[in-house]
Amino acid sequence: MPDLFDYAQAEFDKVEAPLAARMRPRALDEFVGQEEIVGPGKLLRRAIEADRLFSSIILWGPPGTGKTTLARIIANRTRSHFETLNAVMAGVADIRRVVQDAKERRKLHRQRTILLVDEIHRFNKSQQDALLPHVEDGTIVLIGATTENPYFEVNSALISRSRLFMLRPLTEAQIITILRTALSDPERGYGNRRTPDGRPQVCVDEDALRHLARVAGGDARNALNALELAVESTPPDAAGVIHIDLAVAQESIQRRAVLYDKEGDAHYDTISAFIKSVRGSDPDAALYWLAKMLYAGEDPRFVMRRLLILASEDVGLADPMGLVVAAAAAQSLDYVGMPEGMYPLVEATLYLATAPKSNTATHYFRARAQIEAEGAGEVPDHLKDANRDARGLGHGRGYLYPHEFEGHWTPQNYLPREIAGLTFYTPSDQGYERIVAERLERWREAQRRALGIEGREAPMLSHEEIERMKRER
Structure with a gap:
């Protein structure tokens, strides 16, 4: 049962918690993005609003896309008892405690228990097995949150008894909406900060806002953390205004502004320029476009897959070693990872760009x-x-x-x-x-x-x- 200390901690968190934690949506109307699963009329939204979570669910998506937030919104709306475990910290003993409490609650109060397991992919097989029978018999309604592919990391029996919802990286426009809300919210954001003459104290240029949203990589938490760093580390000017321009935004998120949206024209145009440069035997242009993609946060495995295709389609039997080099580079990239995995990727790029060409x-x-x-x-x-x-x-x-x-x-x-x-x-x-x-x-x-x-x-x-x-x- 919450006590005075819990209340005091909650009040403290309203002011002193990181901006990303303060701005966490409390209701579906505040939730930005993922319209395909929680948009108006969608199945999961109807279930949450009716407090009738139809089955256990697994929320799968990259960091900062709203998995934990969505689970907490369910916690805010439900009449069921809500428990949370972090798979990194919890063990089998914690699972048994939650299960035992859930059984007593169900027997004495006819109340369901919803259990959020954050980072469920970190649970080992014995931990997942300990949970399975109680999900099967309805003692617990499970909400699993994971950044990893659950088909590889989660017990297949748990997956078969759950509905899987895939959350996608937020778009630049959605992250800008979240940042604007943080700037204007007077209770949890910066909306209550005013200059002596009553104007908003925090002023963020449009290009700075777009840069934070773009470089965040679809991660709202990353964008909010960068905004907070920019605001809290920038002194007011003579008029009392904290002015965040593009230079400050770049410094806060530690990346130069590169026009590159992984779902937009710049993404497709740049990979097209890269492949055409390699096909056209221009290693200098190939290195330039490769550098742009990696600098902007492109997945190097995506580039490597395109080089594997090019090795067969555009180099082919003019140099059969091209495919061998590309395949070896792909294996090296997977084995080594970034940033050192850049070297085999570059080697494959240069080899293919300077090889004789044939599309037979x-x-x-x-x-x-x-x-x-x-x-x-x-x-x-x-x-x-x-x-x-x-x-x-x-x-x-x-x-x-x-x-x-x-x-x-x-x-x-x-x-x-x-x-x-x-x-x-x-x-x-x-x-x-x-x-x-x-x-x-x-x-x-x-x-x-x-x-x-x-x-x-x-x-x-x-x-x-x-x-x-x-x-x-």
């Missing part, structure tokens, strides 16, 4: 276009599996095993009979592929002579046609 991997789409246009032909009998139907149907009969011939090659038809001699792959004259082209031409000419067929080439496809087929999968 896209010739796959010439074969697919043939199938789309005329259908898939039947596998010739000599290529069919001889392990099952050789005796009855003659499958595999007449197949020539290449390794039994000089040069480990012999002329033989490998395509459906009606398109024998049709070629889809046209090697480039770049790098290693020049050697491939010479060898392949010898084989094809010998095959045409031996089989008495004419060679013909499938139509080349434009870049636009290939992109369309990629989208259609």
Whole structure:
């Protein structure tokens, strides 16, 4: 039961707690973001407003997106008893205590118990197992909050008995809304601070506000902490105004302003410029755009995935080591992590940017276009599996095993009979592929002579046609 000391602590926290804690929303009407799960008319919002949490829930999302806040809003509205455990600090004994109290409460007072487990991914298997039967029988309604993928970190049985809600990073506009509220709120924010002539004491320039919101990376707590640092460390001017300009905002959040929104045009434009620079063999431009992305907080694994694609699509057989280098860099990045993981990422970038280029991997789409246009032909009998139907149907009969011939090659038809001699792959004259082209031409000419067929080439496809087929999968 709360006592005078608890009341005194609560009053102290209203003034002295960090701004992010003071500005934590107390009701759904104050909650910003996550409209897809708590917007008007949404299932979870209706359940919270009706105090009928339909099942245990797991809230999954990055830091500062409202997981704990949402749980506390439920605590403020519910008539159920609300308990909180932090998975970092709690053990099995704490779980047993909560469960025992919940059973007595249910038996004596017909009152449910809702348990918030913050950072539930930190619970080990035995701790999660200790909780499971009591979630199953309804003794406890669980709210788990986690920044990690629950499908990897949380007991599958707990997940199957819970509804999973994914919270996404807040948008720049949403964080600006939160910052403006903190500046204007007279009770918990800076709205009660006034100059001697009655004007608001804290003045934040628009570009400074946008910078705090942008660099916060979708994390409202990060933005509020930076705002608080800026306000509390900036002395008033002669008129009594605390003026926060872009320079102060940059210093408070320790990053230079770079126009880069991970969901906006700058994100897609920059990765596009990066890939086109590598494809165009300009290592200097590639390094510039890579630096911009990493400086702005881009996930290096996202960049690495694009380089893996480029190694096959744009370098290909002109330098087969390109894919090897990119794959090794990806593994190194995962193993080492940032910031040192930057080095294999840069090495892969420079290797691919300076490698000879070939996009003949896209010739796959010439074969697919043939199938789309005329259908898939039947596998010739000599290529069919001889392990099952050789005796009855003659499958595999007449197949020539290449390794039994000089040069480990012999002329033989490998395509459906009606398109024998049709070629889809046209090697480039770049790098290693020049050697491939010479060898392949010898084989094809010998095959045409031996089989008495004419060679013909499938139509080349434009870049636009290939992109369309990629989208259609």
